Amino acid sequence: MKRTWTIIFLLLTVTMVTVFAENDHDADRRTVKGIVVDENGEPLPGASVLAVGTTIGAGTNAKGEFSIQLRDDKEQVLRISFTGYQPVEMSVNLKTKPDLSPRIQLQPAPNELNEIVVTGARIERPLKDAPVLTRIISQKDIQALNPMSIETLLQYELPGLQIVYNSMSQLPEIKYQGMEGEYLLFLIDGERVSGEGADHNVDFTRFNMDDIERVEVIRGSQSAVYGSNALGGVINIITKNAARPFTGNASIRYAGTNGQRYTVSAGTKQNKFSSLSSVTYRTRDAYTIGDSEGKATTTVDPDGTTIEEKANASTTTVYGYEIWDASQKFGYAFTDKLSADLKGTFYHNKRDIRGSNKYQDFFIDYTVSGKMKYLIDENQQLSVSYIHDTYKKDKDYFVAGFTRTDYRNRTQTARADYAGTFGSHTLSGGIEGNFEYLKHYMIKDSADASVETYSAYLQEDWKITPRLNVIASLRGDYHHVYHLHVTPKISAMYRPWETVTLRAGYSQGFRSPSLKELYQEYDMGGLGILMLYGNPDLKPETSNQYTLSAEFTKNGLNFSVSGYHNRFKNKIAYASLGDGSQDMQYVNAENAKTTGVEAILQMRMDFGLTVTGSYAYVDDYQEVNGRNTSDVRPHSITFNALYARKFGKIGTHFSLNGQWTSKLDTYSFLTSGAYQWVTYDARTMCTLNVGMTLPRGITLNCGVDNLFNFKDKASDSSLQLPQKGISLFGTLNINLADLIGL
Amino acid sequence: MKKYLVMAVIALCAVACGDDDEPTPKITEDEKTIDATSYSDWTYINLETGATQVVKDYSKWYYAGDKTYAEAQAKESDITIDWHIAIHRFNVKTNKGGAVETSATALSDLTTIPSSGYTTDVEITTDSKVITDLSKMMSGNVGYASSGTLNEVLGNWVTRSGSMGAFVYTLSGKVYVVKFADGSYAKLKFTDHSNAEGTTGHVTFAYEYVK
Numbered sequence: 009m010k011r012t013w014t015i016i017f018l019l020l021t022v023t024m025v026t027v028f029a030e031n032d033h034d035a036d037r038r039t040v041k042g043i044v045v046d047e048n049g050e051p052l053p054g055a056s057v058l059a060v061g062t063t064i065g066a067g068t069n070a071k072g073e074f075s076i077q078l079r080d081d082k083e084q085v086l087r088i089s090f091t092g093y094q095p096v097e098m099s100v101n102l103k104t105k106p107d108l109s110p111r112i113q114l115q116p117a118p119n120e121l122n123e124i125v126v127t128g129a130r131i132e133r134p135l136k137d138a139p140v141l142t143r144i145i146s147q148k149d150i151q152a153l154n155p156m157s158i159e160t161l162l163q164y165e166l167p168g169l170q171i172v173y174n175s176m177s178q179l180p181e182i183k184y185q186g187m188e189g190e191y192l193l194f195l196i197d198g199e200r201v202s203g204e205g206a207d208h209n210v211d212f213t214r215f216n217m218d219d220i221e222r223v224e225v226i227r228g229s230q231s232a233v234y235g236s237n238a239l240g241g242v243i244n245i246i247t248k249n250a251a252r253p254f255t256g257n258a259s260i261r262y263a264g265t266n267g268q269r270y271t272v273s274a275g276t277k278q279n280k281f282s283s284l285s286s287v288t289y290r291t292r293d294a295y296t297i298g299d300s301e302g303k304a305t306t307t308v309d310p311d312g313t314t315i316e317e318k319a320n321a322s323t324t325t326v327y328g329y330e331i332w333d334a335s336q337k338f339g340y341a342f343t344d345k346l347s348a349d350l351k352g353t354f355y356h357n358k359r360d361i362r363g364s365n366k367y368q369d370f371f372i373d374y375t376v377s378g379k380m381k382y383l384i385d386e387n388q389q390l391s392v393s394y395i396h397d398t399y400k401k402d403k404d405y406f407v408a409g410f411t412r413t414d415y416r417n418r419t420q421t422a423r424a425d426y427a428g429t430f431g432s433h434t435l436s437g438g439i440e441g442n443f444e445y446l447k448h449y450m451i452k453d454s455a456d457a458s459v460e461t462y463s464a465y466l467q468e469d470w471k472i473t474p475r476l477n478v479i480a481s482l483r484g485d486y487h488h489v490y491h492l493h494v495t496p497k498i499s500a501m502y503r504p505w506e507t508v509t510l511r512a513g514y515s516q517g518f519r520s521p522s523l524k525e526l527y528q529e530y531d532m533g534g535l536g537i538l539m540l541y542g543n544p545d546l547k548p549e550t551s552n553q554y555t556l557s558a559e560f561t562k563n564g565l566n567f568s569v570s571g572y573h574n575r576f577k578n579k580i581a582y583a584s585l586g587d588g589s590q591d592m593q594y595v596n597a598e599n600a601k602t603t604g605v606e607a608i609l610q611m612r613m614d615f616g617l618t619v620t621g622s623y624a625y626v627d628d629y630q631e632v633n634g635r636n637t638s639d640v641r642p643h644s645i646t647f648n649a650l651y652a653r654k655f656g657k658i659g660t661h662f663s664l665n666g667q668w669t670s671k672l673d674t675y676s677f678l679t680s681g682a683y684q685w686v687t688y689d690a691r692t693m694c695t696l697n698v699g700m701t702l703p704r705g706i707t708l709n710c711g712v713d714n715l716f717n718f719k720d721k722a723s724d725s726s727l728q729l730p731q732k733g734i735s736l737f738g739t740l741n742i743n744l745a746d747l748i749g750l
Numbered sequence: 751m752k753k754y755l756v757m758a759v760i761a762l763c764a765v766a767c768g769d770d771d772e773p774t775p776k777i778t779e780d781e782k783t784i785d786a787t788s789y790s791d792w793t794y795i796n797l798e799t800g801a802t803q804v805v806k807d808y809s810k811w812y813y814a815g816d817k818t819y820a821e822a823q824a825k826e827s828d829i830t831i832d833w834h835i836a837i838h839r840f841n842v843k844t845n846k847g848g849a850v851e852t853s854a855t856a857l858s859d860l861t862t863i864p865s866s867g868y869t870t871d872v873e874i875t876t877d878s879k880v881i882t883d884l885s886k887m888m889s890g891n892v893g894y895a896s897s898g899t900l901n902e903v904l905g906n907w908v909t910r911s912g913s914m915g916a917f918v919y920t921l922s923g924k925v926y927v928v929k930f931a932d933g934s935y936a937k938l939k940f941t942d943h944s945n946a947e948g949t950t951g952h953v954t955f956a957y958e959y960v961k
Contacts (some may be wrong), residue, residue, distance in 0.1 A: 175912070298797055323911060325918070362918060362946075363917075363918030363919060363920070364918070364919050364920065364943070365945060365948055405948070407946040429799065463752055532886075534949070535789075535885075537884055537885040590886070590887070590889065
């Protein structure tokens with residue numbers, strides 16, 4: 009079956025290249041040169057100039073100039089855009105005006121609504137027309153925080169996101185508004201990633217901040233678009249592309265033992281060809297958080313006596329790493345209609361040796377992916393893509409003198425997508441094959457297992473009136489173990505006034521049992537007393553989500569409030585085998601629900617100040633006998649104040665980011681009838697950044713991480729990854745293209 | 751005066767030379783790795799001959815979960831060798847000896863044997879948390895030794911920190927001296943707590959036994 013699929017995929021690709029490549033008329037092209045400037049008439053390097061409905065595009069150089077080859081036999085529309093500016097479209101007809109040399113002035117956008125997003129429906133569209141509320145973490149947001157890791161970025165940007173520390177694997181886990189990491193689908197450029205860091209979480213260190221252009225976040229079930237794992241939300245990491253005829257960057261982020269990162273990248277964007285290469289080295293030392301006194305647990309016996317016990321003071325060590333990343337992207341437009349992208353990435357993480365361990369962990373990943381896009385006409389497009397992602401964990405036993413691969417996860421996805429707009433209807437659909445292979449030390453005899461999933465999906469986007477838009481989608485997944493699973497989704501968007509957008513949606517989500525959950529057979533602790541078994545009879549976990557949101561936008565003011573209710577069914581959990589032994593097995597046992605509200609306010613003021621604040625409340629219904637047993641902090645806030653101003657040729661910015669999460673009392677019940685609770689204090693962290701942009705592409709930044717020196721308690725590490733106290737960092741970025749004026 | 755001095759020297763010599771027919775101290779030097787991975791067993795070691803014997807903990811095991819005692823699975827007389835020290839996981843006991851931790855970190859660095867400060871073994875109680883049975887751990891019913899002895903000074907050769915699944919072990923790296931009832935003594939240095947693949951409970955120590 010897998011072979012058949014591969015053959016079909018290859019045939020499709022070859023057909024596309026051979027058939028459609030003939031339609032090109034290279035001879036009828038003419039070069040158009042122009043310039044793009046900003047509101048002050050200064051050149052705007054890196055702006056995109058695209059011939060709408062074609063694969064042909066160009067970027068502007070250090071002087072704001074571009075050069076694009078256009079057909080001279082018909083009228084074409086050029087779309088000129090740049091992040092943070094309002095895009096402009098202009099009509100070009102080389103037949104009537106052959107000696108055109110346009111000068112395009114872009115005006116800053118008062119808000120983000122015209123930024124293009126892709127995550128909601130897998131189709132590019134402006135944020136304001138996205139059918140589901142999408143949060144963009146833009147390049148500007150990333151620069152304002154200047155974080156070392158994606159965990160830091162997400163915590164400062166998304167309220168209700170907790171980074172939990174898994175003390176077994178000593179790796180971070182994510183928890184977002186009451187949902188664990190396995191219910192969040194992490195994508196890189198729309199493709200799922202393989203490999204596992206902590207239990208059922210991705211390895212967050214594989215995301216290199218220097219490679220990230222922006223992050224798009226959607227809360228709620230998105231399985232009708234993305235398949236398994238998209239129960240709680242989708243976090244789509246969009247990587248950088250070459251945007252100029254020549255791009256070159258060298259950057260350093262230095263914080264001593266708290267982290268260092270060095271990146272060099274170079275690339276080009278021509279009419280038909282683009283390329284971007286980058287290499288990053290990053291390292292961070294281990295650190296230890298120690299408590300001066302232990303955690304207090306208060307126990308109340310059935311007779312009312314209250315005993316307060318203090319545990320021994322504890323310490324938690326967060327181990328460091330040494331990582332090499334490399335990535336290479338190529339793009340080529342064969343014709344006006346047909347283009348291809350090729351990408352390869354490599355990640356090599358050498359982890360610190362823990363304590364007196366006699367082995368060292370190495371996490372290694374490489375990916376190869378390709379995509380071909382064919383624009384059938386202005387309103388229809390077809391694409392086929394393939395991605396191969398292999399992730400492995402090696403242990404180097406340096407005393408015994410051998411290396412063993414304990415874990416290897418390989419995923420391959422082949423997909424064909426179609427999208428076409430016919431009047432008020434946009435129809436899209438596709439087929440997908442997903443092949444996953446897993447070798448895991450928790451499978452019997454460290455053996456392996458694999459699974460195939462075949463999917464088909466269809467989506468109808470109907471603009472009933474200019475103010476009302478309905479999207480319905482349906483996806484079928486055929487998994488070779490549990491067979492067919494169907495996922496529907498419907499959402500509507502209504503804009504009663506130009507400033508107000510209302511959205512409502514119902515969607516389902518599911519998560520296929522992982523290969524570990526299906527086939528595991530693991531002797532926990534190696535003592536033969538506790539076996540943990542998988543279960544090949546597992547069904548997928550499912551979720552139902554209901555959302556409502558309202559968004560108000562007027563010039564620089566954007567306010568949105570959204571509410572949701574999630575119901576999870578058939579959650580996979582361990583249960584006793586029931587044969588008198590200690591042994592456990594995965595079963596579809598639990599149901600759960602969450603209800604939440606999120607509000608986001610952003611104000612952009614004319615004098616250069618932008619203030620963003622967001623608040624989230626979540627209830628995960630973990631109340632037992634009137635007492636909260638949850639480990640989710642119910643209230644959280646994130647905020648950012650960014651002030652940017654230009655003094656002559658020197659740009660400056662000041663940015664303050666903060667996050668706050670509420671105090672939490674967690675109760676547990678003992679068999680004796682007593683109950684006890686532990687208090688986790690509220691948590692406030694802030695980061696201050698001051699930056700300067702000098703002429704010739706030099707950007708200097710310095711910052712204070714954890715400004716108010718908040719200290720996590722080591723004994724709270726089960727609730728969050730312990731952070732160090734106050735620290736300093738500095739970054740230097742040299743834009744080589746601007747430096748030499750290319 | 752000189753005469754008396756000569757006589758005194760002769761007398762001293764006579765006293766000193768009185769031991770002439772006793773053998774010079776017999777020194778045994780060795781390094782041993784004990785597989786102490788089993789929670790139920792003690793490995794008894796004769797430092798002079800190098801002989802070892804594995805015997806189950808012969809106390810009645812106390813199950814903390816349901817607060818019951820299990821019948822002893824062995825008896826003290828099962829130990830058939832003359833032993834000096836015994837090892838169970840990272841626990842150490844001595845055969846009616848006493849131990850002291852020195853500041854030396856290599857056996858050869860320790861040239862003077864401490865004259866005092868020796869700590870004898872203490873009686874095991876169920877509070878000592880000498881785990882003998884983990885098989886019912888998941889139901890919260892861990893078995894502990896209820897009697898026997900333990901040398902707490904020697905037990906300091908390794909300390910454990912961190913949480914389950916991610917323990918960090920730190921070795922003291924110090925040389926310990928153990929004196930036995932017959933006047934013999936041993937210098938001990940524990941050098942490892944795990945095997946080459948990192949499985950804990952494989953205890954390696956170097957020693958010099960002097961009789």
